[in-house]
Amino acid sequence: MNIEISKEEKMAALFNALSEPNRIRIIKILRDSSRELTCSEVSRLLQIAPSTVSYHFKALRQAGLTQTRQQAQTKYLSLNTETFRNYLPGLLDSL
Amino acid sequence: MNIEISKEEKMAALFNALSEPNRIRIIKILRDSSRELTCSEVSRLLQIAPSTVSYHFKALRQAGLTQTRQQAQTKYLSLNTETFRNYLPGLLDSL
DNA sequence: TTGCTATTTCGATAAATATAGAAATAAAGA
DNA sequence: TCTTTATTTCTATATTTATCGAAATAGCAA
DSSP: OOOOOOHHHHHHHHHHHTOSHHHHHHHHHHHHHOSOBOHHHHHHHHTOOHHHHHHHHHHHHHHTSEEEEEETTEEEEEEOHHHHHHHSTTHHHHO | OOOOOOHHHHHHHHHHHTOSHHHHHHHHHHHHHOSOBOHHHHHHHHTOOHHHHHHHHHHHHHHTSEEEEEETTEEEEEEOHHHHHHHSTTHHHHO
16 A cells, blocks of 8 residues: 655655755757766766765656666666656756 | 756755655645735644744745735735746646 | 833753765676 | 676664654734
């Protein structure tokens, strides 16, 4: 059984995942390049520690805004367009 | 002079103001009723302490999502539709 | 003036958050 | 096998946050 979660709580969780500048930057890169990103690549691009990037990746994934594909040691991050479509239509264009 | 603020930081601040369920509830009431709300009214409606509501009002106002009109001791809160229009078009319908 | 109502600020607190470095895990390649 | 690369987890820390009750502020009304 699931704990009851209100629409407001769901939306708040989505906004919370987006309430950090580096996470917005990650989302924008994904939106604009339409390719996948790796942890180390983002670490280089944004100049933050890999462990911090991993933490942000986890936050985005847990909110359902992204998904990952694994190949060998590397995990490729991409947008979960369905979540944006279902809960935040048009928002990607606002970033 | 102003501290340089990136678009990502601005958007993150807006999302941060929206990352709390009770603040989303306040925004939704304002959107649906198209009337103003007072601190005490929201305190009664959402069953949270007036000081907590005041704290949320301040967070929303500082982000630019709402504005207040004062009449005697009472402050009336309303949506700042311009901010929604400029930065988050269509978002009100997603809440 | 005195008491009532509305809001904010203050003080305190418990919880969550962003961050980094170190250690752990796992796969690739020499 | 040993080394390098990629990522995650753990530990620690400093900061922010949501919350309340109490006190302060300000206006209204009897």
